[in-house]
Amino acid sequence: MPMRDVEPDPETESTYECFGCGTVVVATAPRRCPDCGADMRNRATPIE
C-alpha cells in the first residue's frame, strides 16, 4: 500500500478562533462561531 503524500487536508481538524467573542473551536472547518455567529479564523494561519 503506497504512502499518502503529506498535504493540507480539509478534513483535518484545526483550531479556530472567533473574531467576535474569542471562542476557540477545534473542528474541520467551522464557518460561524457556535456562540455568536461571527466569522472564525484558523489559528494556524498567521495574521498579516
Ligand SMILES: [Zn+2]
Ligand atoms: Zn463568537
